[in-house]
């Protein structure tokens with residue numbers, strides 16, 4: 001059996017489910033789970049027609065009771081998610097402007113994409129985030145109208161995308177009060193739910209385990225919008241322009257919403273890849289990424305009988321290819337990932353020169369014959385097929 005996997009190695013994940021917990025505006029955060037509409041669980045939404053697609057379960061209840069955080073166009077936004085081994089993109093959208101973000105359900109028309117990170121340089125967005133302690137950084141577009149917005153962060157997990165309805169959407173909405181210079185809307189805009197269709201070719205990927213080329217992938221939600229409406233053609237910037245000086249004025253507290261507008265850089269609009277460079281160049285967390293207790297429990301899908309996540313865990317397992325490989329897959333960061341043709345090949349790529357398994361590498365599981373000693377962390381059983389150094 002020779003499968004061309006192109007970056008998809010058939011090993012299980014760091015964690016099964018994830019949430020968006022915190023964000024920073026120019027490196028200043030209002031706090032853990034402050035300014036974010038937290039869902040009742042870390043389970044995915046899989047029905048793309050559900051209103052839960054907008055801001056997750058209960059995320060469209062208004063008034064939200066959530067604080068609205070000040071920011072300015074062009075500001076650097078860092079989101080922090082639970083670390084996930086599920087391969088897929090991260091995208092960000094804004095909904096607005098509205099008078100009062102806490103009163104906006106976010107359901108339906110009025111969203112526009114402001115940032116997208118897919119599979120770049122051999123890594124899915126979730127892998128890059130994993131290497132950054134769950135952080136992902138992008139910038140708010142320039143040319144935004146002043147007003148309040150919902151900021152929607154979406155991680156799409158593709159490990160079950162070989163079946164219709166198998167792709168797992170994770171999302172969370174933050175509330176922002178933005179100071180901007182724009183006078184027109186940002187286009188194109190989309191509806192959530194509405195625009196995504198279960199059989200879109202970036203949601204339903206029949207060959208995700210067999211020939212799918214992740215380098216061709218673009219996330220749902222269309223293209224990144226252009227803001228301003230003044231005909232200047234200024235594109236939503238992932239410009240690195242986010243001026244740190246101005247940024248410190250943007251205290252993330254709703255009471256400080258009147259921070260001075262950021263001086264907009266006249267730098268040419270950056271291409272999306274600048275985001276990835278920003279990520280790549282940002283200092284990696286020196287500490288090992290931590291997982292919440294919730295996540296650890298979720299890891300063993302069949303062990304937490306009290307957890308509503310079980311359904312999706314089972315779905316993952318039953319939708320496995322007939323070869324009985326684990327359905328979660330991650331892409332490897334080493335050069336060998338592109339050519340990885342078996343889980344064994346992928347596993348060996350996680351071995352350090354010491355002969356011990358690197359952090360997040362496979363260290364055990366049914367049929368596994370590689371090294372079992374962890375260079376750092378300890379070898380934790382994720383499921384029958386996969387143990388991992390975490």
Ligand SMILES: *[C@@H]1O[C@H](CO)[C@@H](O)[C@H](O)[C@H]1NC(C)=O
Nearest residue numbers: 024027078132133134135285
């Ligand atoms: C995420 O980014 C924020 C803002 O720069 C930083 O304060 C925080 O330490 C980062 N978290 C991790 C785990 O790297």
